[in-house]
Amino acid sequence: MAQTKTLTPATKIDAELARRLLSQxxxxxxxxxxxxxxxxxxxxxxxxxxxxxxxxVGVGATSVLxxxxxxxxxxxxxxxxxxxxxxxxxxxxxxxxxxDGLSKGKGGSMHLFDKSKNFLGGHAIVGAHLPLAxxxxxxxxxxGGDQVVLCYFGDGAVPQGEFHESMNLASLWKLPxxxxxxxxxxxxGTAIHRALAQTEIWRYAETYGMAGEAxxxxxxxxxxDVVGRAVERCxxxxxxxxxxxxxxxxxxxxxRDPSAAVYRTKExxxxxxxxxxxxxxxxxxxxxxxxxxxEVRTIEKEMNDLVDEAVAFxxxxxxxxxxxxxxxxxxx
Amino acid sequence: MSVMTYxxxxxxxxxxxxxxxxxxxxxxxxxxxxxxxxxxxxxxxxEFGERRVVDTPICESGFTGVAVxxxxxxxxxxxxMMTFNFAILALDQIVNSAAKLYYMSGGQYNVPMVIRGPxxxxxxxxxxxxxxxxxxxxxVPGLKVVRPSTxxxxxGLLKSAIRDDNPVIFIESETLYGIKGEVPDDPEFTIPxxxxxxxxxxxDVTVFAYMGMMYRALEVAxxxxxxxxxxxxxxxxxxxPMDNExxxxxxxxxxxxxxxxxxxxxxxxxxxxxxxxxxxxxxDLDAPVERxxxxxxxxxxxxxLEQAKTPxxxxxxxxxxxVCGA
Ligand SMILES: Cc1ncc(C[n+]2csc(CCOP(=O)(O)OP(=O)(O)O)c2C)c(N)n1
Ligand SMILES: [Mg+2]
Numbered sequence: 001m002a003q004t005k006t007l008t009p010a011t012k013i014d015a016e017l018a019r020r021l022l023s024q025x026x027x028x029x030x031x032x033x034x035x036x037x038x039x040x041x042x043x044x045x046x047x048x049x050x051x052x053x054x055x056x057v058g059v060g061a062t063s064v065l066x067x068x069x070x071x072x073x074x075x076x077x078x079x080x081x082x083x084x085x086x087x088x089x090x091x092x093x094x095x096x097x098x099x100d101g102l103s104k105g106k107g108g109s110m111h112l113f114d115k116s117k118n119f120l121g122g123h124a125i126v127g128a129h130l131p132l133a134x135x136x137x138x139x140x141x142x143x144g145g146d147q148v149v150l151c152y153f154g155d156g157a158v159p160q161g162e163f164h165e166s167m168n169l170a171s172l173w174k175l176p177x178x179x180x181x182x183x184x185x186x187x188x189g190t191a192i193h194r195a196l197a198q199t200e201i202w203r204y205a206e207t208y209g210m211a212g213e214a215x216x217x218x219x220x221x222x223x224x225d226v227v228g229r230a231v232e233r234c235x236x237x238x239x240x241x242x243x244x245x246x247x248x249x250x251x252x253x254x255x256r257d258p259s260a261a262v263y264r265t266k267e268x269x270x271x272x273x274x275x276x277x278x279x280x281x282x283x284x285x286x287x288x289x290x291x292x293x294x295e296v297r298t299i300e301k302e303m304n305d306l307v308d309e310a311v312a313f314x315x316x317x318x319x320x321x322x323x324x325x326x327x328x329x330x331x332x
Numbered sequence: 333m334s335v336m337t338y339x340x341x342x343x344x345x346x347x348x349x350x351x352x353x354x355x356x357x358x359x360x361x362x363x364x365x366x367x368x369x370x371x372x373x374x375x376x377x378x379e380f381g382e383r384r385v386v387d388t389p390i391c392e393s394g395f396t397g398v399a400v401x402x403x404x405x406x407x408x409x410x411x412x413m414m415t416f417n418f419a420i421l422a423l424d425q426i427v428n429s430a431a432k433l434y435y436m437s438g439g440q441y442n443v444p445m446v447i448r449g450p451x452x453x454x455x456x457x458x459x460x461x462x463x464x465x466x467x468x469x470x471x472v473p474g475l476k477v478v479r480p481s482t483x484x485x486x487x488g489l490l491k492s493a494i495r496d497d498n499p500v501i502f503i504e505s506e507t508l509y510g511i512k513g514e515v516p517d518d519p520e521f522t523i524p525x526x527x528x529x530x531x532x533x534x535x536d537v538t539v540f541a542y543m544g545m546m547y548r549a550l551e552v553a554x555x556x557x558x559x560x561x562x563x564x565x566x567x568x569x570x571x572x573p574m575d576n577e578x579x580x581x582x583x584x585x586x587x588x589x590x591x592x593x594x595x596x597x598x599x600x601x602x603x604x605x606x607x608x609x610x611x612x613x614x615x616d617l618d619a620p621v622e623r624x625x626x627x628x629x630x631x632x633x634x635x636x637l638e639q640a641k642t643p644x645x646x647x648x649x650x651x652x653x654x655v656c657g658a
Contacts, residue, residue, distance in 0.1 A: 045456035097634035108633030159389030
C-alpha cells in the first residue's frame with residue numbers, strides 16, 4: 001500500500017504553476033520573517049509559531065484544492081491560511097490584534113479564521129480540530145456536495161485520542177477528508193520516537209482501513225502529487241486518506257523557544273536547512289529552465305512588497321473598540 | 333528563610349517531597365528532558381531519573397488516567413498540566429475517576445494525587461489558553477482546589493497537596509512564576525489546605541482575592557487607605573474546602589465584603605464566596621456582598637481588550653466605595 005514518495009519528475013513543469021508555487025512559498029516565508037521581527041518589536045504578543053521550513057507542505061497540498069474546498073489547521077497555520085488565499089494584510093492585522101484583522105483582533109496568531117476562503121481556522125488545543133475536520137466532511141456529505149476538507153496537524157497530535165477517534169469515524173463513515181500530518185519530528189521538545197510506539201504515522205491508516213501514504217514534505221511537487229491523488233479519490237469515492245508529510249521546522253517551537261534547544265542539535269538543524277524547500281524548488285526551476293533568474297527576482301520583489309504592505313496595513317489599523325470585548329459571545 | 337521565586341519554591345517542594353517519599357513521582361508533557369515548559373521541574377529528571385520523572389506524549393486524558401490508576405495502587409503521582417486549559421481534555425478522568433473512586437468504592441480506593449500547572453490569564457494567549465480553570469473543578473465533591481499566590485504558599489501548599497490522600501487541583505500562574513519572596517527552608521514546613529491568609533489587616537471591608545487579583549487588591553487597599561477606607565485583604569488560598577474561621581471571621585469584623593476574581597463572573601468563584609459569606613455571616617453584613625469579576629466573555633487576543641477583560645483597579649475601588657457607602 002503506502003510508501004514514502006519523493007517525486008522529482010524529469011519532465012519540465014508548467015511555468016505558470018511553478019510561478020504560483022514559488023510565489024506562495026516565498027510569501028509565507030517573508031510574511032513569517034517579518035512577523036518574527038514584529039514580535040521582537042512587541043507589535044505581536046502571545047504565542048507566535050513559525051512555519052518556516054515547512055512551506056512546501058501547505059503550498060503543495062492546498063494547490064490541488066478548489067476554492068470551495070475547506071482547510072482547517074492547528075496553531076502553526078499562517079502558511080495554510082495564506083495558501084488558501086487569505087489577504088496577508090488582514091492576517092498581519094490579526095497578528096497585531098487590530099480591528100481589521102481576520103478575526104477582528106480577537107483571535108491572534110493561533111486563531112486565524114477566514115470564512116470567505118473556507119478556512120475553518122487555527123485551533124490551539126492539540127488534536128481538537130481533527131474531529132472538526134471530520135464534522136465538516138460530514139456536513140459536505142450530508143448536503144450532497146463534492147468538496148473536500150483538508151486537515152493539517154502535527155505529529156504531536158497523533159498520540160492524542162482525538163486523532164484515533166477521527167481516523168476511525170472518517171473511515172467508518174466514508175467522509176471526504178484528507179488528513180495531512182506535518183511530521184516535523186518534534187512536538188515542542190519531544191522527539192517523535194519518545195512519543196509514538198509507531199513512528200511511521202501513515203501506517204495508522206492501515207489500522208483504520210483507509211488509504212495512507214508518506215511523502216517528502218520538502219518537495220512541493222511530491223506533496224502536490226500525493227495530495228492531488230488523495231483529493232481526487234476523496235471527491236470520487238468520498239474516501240478519506242491519511243498523508244504523512246515529512247518535514248522539519250527550522251525555528252523554535254514558538255518565538256519563546258530557541259531554534260536548537262536541548263532537544264535537538266545545531267548540527268541537525270543546519271543539516272535540515274540544506275533541504276530548504278524553497279531553495280530546492282527555486283534551484284530546480286532555474287536548472288530546468290522553467291523560470292529565469294530575472295523572473296525569480298521579480299517574484300521575490302513582489303512578495304516582499306506584499307508583506308511590506310501587510311505590515312503597513314496592520315500598523316495603521318486601530319485597536320478594536322472596547323465594546324467588542326463582550327460582543328459575539330452569543331449570536332443575537 | 334531564603335528568598336526565591338515562586339517557580340523555585342514549587343521546584344523545591346517537588347524535590348523535597350520526592351526525596352522524602354519514594355512513592356511520589358512526576359508525570360506530564362515536557363517535564364523531564366525539556367525541564368518543564370515553564371521550568372518548574374528544572375533539574376528533577378537529573379536528580380531522580382526517568383523512573384520518577386516521566387515525560388509523556390500529548391495525551392492528557394491518557395496520562396491523567398494512568399496517574400489515577402497508579403494512585404489506586406498506592407503511588408502518589410504529581411501530574412503536570414502544561415497549562416490548565418489542557419486539563420479539560422482530562423476532565424473525565426479527574427471528575428469521573430479521581431474525584432469519585434473513594435466514594436464509589438465505599439472507601440476502599442482513595443486517590444492521592446496532585447494535578448498542577450499554570451492557569452488563568454497570561455500575556456495575550458487568547459481564548460483557549462487563558463482560562464481561569466478553578467471554577468471547573470471546585471464544584472466537584474471529592475476534589476480539593478488550591479490557588480497559591482506567593483512563593484511561600486506555593487511551597488507550603490504544594491507539599492501539603494502531595495501529602496494529602498485526596499486528588500488536589502493545584503493551579504499556579506504564568507504571571508507569578510517570576511515573583512520573589514521569602515520561603516522557609518525547613519523541609520517539614522507545610523501550610524495546611526483549607527487555611528486562608530490575611531494579607532493586610534483592615535477594619536472597614538474584607539476584600540477576598542487570590543493570585544494576580546490579590547496583588548491588585550493590595551494596591552487598591554494602599555490607595556484607599558489614603559481616603560480613610562481600611563481594607564482587610566483575605567486570600568482564600570484553598571478554594572475547596574474554604575476556611576470558615578478566617579474568611580467569615582474577617583467579615584464579622586469588617587461587616588462588609590467584596591470578592592475579586594479574574595475569571596468570568598457567572599457561576600464563578602465570586603458567586604460561591606459571596607454565597608458562603610451571606611450564608612454564614614448575613615446578620616453581620618452592613619451591605620450586600622459585591623463581586624468584581626472578569627467580563628463574561630472568552631479571553632480576547634488584542635492587548636487592549638485583554639486588559640479590559642480582567643477587573644481593573646478602578647473597578648475594584650468603585651465596588652469597595654459602594655459597599656462602604658463612601
Ligand atoms: C491538548 C494540548 N496539550 C498541550 C498543548 C501545548 N502544546 C502546544 S503545541 C505542542 C506541540 C505540538 O506538536 P505538533 O503537533 O508536532 O505540532 P508542531 O508544533 O510540531 O507543528 C504542545 C505540547 C496544547 N496546545 N494542547
Ligand atoms: Mg511536530
